Amino acid sequence: MAENKQYFSIFNSKLALIGAVIAVIGLLGTIFLSVLDHISGGKSPYLSLFSLVLSPLVFVTGMIIYGIGWIIFRKKISKTDQSPQPFAVIDFSKPAHRRGVIFFVVGGVAIIFLTLVAAYHGYHFAESVYFCGQLCHTPMKPEYTAYIDSPHAKVSCTECHVGSGTANYIKAKLNGIHQLVATVSDSYHRPIPTPVENLPMTQDSCENCHWPKKYIGELNRTFTRYLSDDDNTPVTIQMLLKVGGGDPTHGPVGGIHWHMNIANKIEFVSTDDKRQTIPWVRMTDSSGKSIEFVAGDFKFDPTKHKIKTMDCLDCHNRPAHQFMSPSDALDNSFAQSRLDAKIKGLKKTALEIFSKDYKSDSEAFSAIENTIKTTFKDLDANKQQATVEELKKIYSRNFFPEMKASWKAYPNNIGHKEWPGCFRCHDGQHKTADGKKKIESSNCNDCHIIVAQSKAGHWEPQEPKPVTFKHPDESSDGTEANCNMCHGGSL
Numbered sequence: 001m002a003e004n005k006q007y008f009s010i011f012n013s014k015l016a017l018i019g020a021v022i023a024v025i026g027l028l029g030t031i032f033l034s035v036l037d038h039i040s041g042g043k044s045p046y047l048s049l050f051s052l053v054l055s056p057l058v059f060v061t062g063m064i065i066y067g068i069g070w071i072i073f074r075k076k077i078s079k080t081d082q083s084p085q086p087f088a089v090i091d092f093s094k095p096a097h098r099r100g101v102i103f104f105v106v107g108g109v110a111i112i113f114l115t116l117v118a119a120y121h122g123y124h125f126a127e128s129v130y131f132c133g134q135l136c137h138t139p140m141k142p143e144y145t146a147y148i149d150s151p152h153a154k155v156s157c158t159e160c161h162v163g164s165g166t167a168n169y170i171k172a173k174l175n176g177i178h179q180l181v182a183t184v185s186d187s188y189h190r191p192i193p194t195p196v197e198n199l200p201m202t203q204d205s206c207e208n209c210h211w212p213k214k215y216i217g218e219l220n221r222t223f224t225r226y227l228s229d230d231d232n233t234p235v236t237i238q239m240l241l242k243v244g245g246g247d248p249t250h251g252p253v254g255g256i257h258w259h260m261n262i263a264n265k266i267e268f269v270s271t272d273d274k275r276q277t278i279p280w281v282r283m284t285d286s287s288g289k290s291i292e293f294v295a296g297d298f299k300f301d302p303t304k305h306k307i308k309t310m311d312c313l314d315c316h317n318r319p320a321h322q323f324m325s326p327s328d329a330l331d332n333s334f335a336q337s338r339l340d341a342k343i344k345g346l347k348k349t350a351l352e353i354f355s356k357d358y359k360s361d362s363e364a365f366s367a368i369e370n371t372i373k374t375t376f377k378d379l380d381a382n383k384q385q386a387t388v389e390e391l392k393k394i395y396s397r398n399f400f401p402e403m404k405a406s407w408k409a410y411p412n413n414i415g416h417k418e419w420p421g422c423f424r425c426h427d428g429q430h431k432t433a434d435g436k437k438k439i440e441s442s443n444c445n446d447c448h449i450i451v452a453q454s455k456a457g458h459w460e461p462q463e464p465k466p467v468t469f470k471h472p473d474e475s476s477d478g479t480e481a482n483c484n485m486c487h488g489g490s491l
């Protein structure tokens with residue numbers, strides 16, 4: 001056998017040659033697309049997908065094919081040649097061998113380095129909001145749109161959606177493959193169901209940033225609403241929400257955050273897949289004493305019912321994806337003067353538009369355009385157009401006909417106006433077996449104190465007005481020097 005055929009060269013194996021060509025394409029692709037991605041500021045999720053995941057994958061596939069080519073070649077040689085081939089014979093006195101070794105070492109290091117860089121970027125890319133929210137465009141559009149308009153717009157999807165630890169990461173990515181297949185084959189559910197039973201996140205996800213022991217006390221909230229009468233009459237409700245706290249070392253235990261599972265633990269059973277019906281509740285205090293509350297004639301059966309411990313997500317279930325009801329969305333726009341409350345009957349007309357079902361955005365948009373332009377035909381053309389534009393914006397933010405997603409598909413459990421929310425338990429129907437104790441509901445001041453209310457500008461008791469500061473200590477009016485001159489901390 002000729003000398004040059006005994007040692008491996010890519011020109012001796014078609015498979016290795018194909019592998020090498022694929023690897024080079026992958027490598028050049030990675031470099032070229034990464035530069036392009038970098039220049040474009042990583043704005044295109046598709047470019048990022050190609051440069052950070054697919055091209056390196058092509059490179060690695062090429063290298064694997066190359067390796068297989070090499071193995072097959074060696075097998076063939078050892079069959080034809082009687083004496084088994086040595087794995088490799090390196091003779092440093094031969095310049096060709098020296099060059100080969102240098103090439104091998106430098107090349108090897110470069111490949112390992114590139115693979116690590118690609119793996120690092122691939123990991124970060126798979127973690128990115130682009131990957132989760134934009135790459136699978138249509139199915140994630142509702143959640144993504146609501147997310148970028150939420151208090152958590154700067155928290156990445158994975159920070160909430162992937163539990164901590166490698167196992168959760170791998171589980172999420174495997175799940176992702178399943179989702180990718182569903183996206184490509186167009187077989188995903190519309191609307192995407194909320195995976196309440198196996199949401200990979202728990203209270204832990206929230207606790208990466210929020211501290212459950214925090215004593216929050218009372219939050220002052222003002223709800224500005226508009227009636228659907230001719231005048232779009234404004235109604236304001238100002239309340240102190242008694243959020244309180246649940247940890248005795250950080251404040252009195254009480255108020256809404258009393259259910260924090262610190263001083264008290266709350267467990268419940270729900271009988272529907274959206275957790276809207278809760279017929280059984282168990283409360284356990286720090287001494288271990290527990291009480292069960294049952295609604296109606298529900299019988300708890302441990303073989304049929306799963307007990308869930310209440311956590312943040314049972315109240316704050318829409319921290320990042322809130323789809324507003326037509327009424328609330330319109331109220332927000334009126335309150336921020338983006339819709340003109342002086343346009344007679346606007347809320348009523350807009351509610352009628354938003355309560356219909358549409359097949360697509362464009363169908364809804366033309367309904368908005370036609371209805372506004374015919375109902376308010378005497379209105380100034382600019383005002384008409386501005387109203388149409390704002391209504392389209394509200395529609396695009398809250399309604400997703402292709403995905404059948406809207407407020408109706410996703411209950412929000414934080415209050416009790418549009419969904420049962422707190423009243424799933426606080427409805428006066430949940431009683432102990434002896435009927436003596438029930439989960440309180442009747443007192444509207446248990447969870448919040450309504451401090452002022454107005455209708456069409458008439459306040460009760462009176463419009464909150466600024467008052468002049470009266471210094472609590474009469475010896476001074478507090479203005480003769482800067483406060484900190486006297487209040488050094490010991491005063």
Ligand code: HEC
Pocket residue numbers: 129132133140143144147152155156157158159160161192193194195196199313316317318319320321410411
């Ligand atoms: C602050 C935490 C948080 C962040 C950040 C977040 N989500 Fe969610 N997401 C949730 C919670 C909580 C639910 C479950 C809602 C429920 O139980 O009603 C959810 C549900 C979903 C659902 C199921 C359908 C639904 O609306 O209930 C999808 C899909 C989803 N999220 C996608 C995303 C994507 C994509 C991103 C990033 C663009 C993201 N999420 C970011 C907390 C978050």
Ligand code: HEC
Pocket residue numbers: 151152155156159160201205206207208209210312313316319
């Ligand atoms: C990566 C950090 C982070 C994570 C994880 C996180 N949050 Fe937040 N959250 C924040 C920040 C920061 C704010 C304040 C945003 C602001 O005021 O603009 C906030 C605000 C809030 C608010 C007040 C909202 C409002 O309307 O002002 C609630 C309620 C809340 N988070 C609940 C949750 C829940 C429930 C989870 C778990 C599903 C969660 N957060 C996960 C960082 C986080």
Ligand code: HEC
Pocket residue numbers: 203206207210211212216219241243256257259260310311312313314315316414
């Ligand atoms: C029993 C229901 C309930 C549970 C359980 C609950 N919360 Fe709340 N939380 C509320 C309500 C109601 C408010 C008042 C604000 C509102 O209406 O949005 C609130 C307010 C907050 C705020 C806003 C505080 C501020 O200063 O603006 C944060 C942050 C928060 N909760 C985080 C959490 C976290 C984290 C958990 C879990 C460890 C949790 N909550 C569990 C009902 C609950």
Ligand code: HEC
Pocket residue numbers: 242253254255256258259266267268278281282283293310314315413414415421422423424425426438439440446447
């Ligand atoms: C899974 C059932 C359940 C849900 C949902 C629920 N609660 Fe409760 N809540 C309870 C139970 C049980 C008690 C204790 C009742 C008692 O001791 O009489 C309680 C007690 C309270 C208390 C009194 C705490 C104290 O100071 O003693 C407040 C305030 C409260 N809940 C507010 C809320 C608010 C606001 C919501 C909705 C955001 C809500 N709850 C949702 C079960 C629930």
Ligand code: HEC
Pocket residue numbers: 223225237241414415416417422423426440441442443444445446447448
């Ligand atoms: C179990 C606790 C609880 C009880 C009892 C309760 N509320 Fe509320 N209520 C809440 C919470 C929490 C919110 C805030 C929801 C939010 O942040 O959007 C709220 C919000 C409201 C709002 C503002 C609604 C809006 O979106 O415009 C009104 C009005 C109100 N409650 C009235 C009442 C009245 C009247 C009663 C007595 C029949 C009552 N509440 C009993 C917890 C409670």
Ligand code: HEC
Pocket residue numbers: 471472473475476477478479480481482483484485486487491
């Ligand atoms: C000339 C000194 C002086 C000046 C200036 C002054 N204070 Fe005071 N302040 C007092 C004294 C003395 C008390 C009574 C302390 C006590 O009885 O414990 C007091 C009491 C108070 C209290 C109630 C008790 C406490 O310590 O919180 C408040 C609140 C207060 N001052 C706020 C202010 C503010 C705000 C300013 C600036 C606008 C101010 N003070 C300027 C001397 C002063």
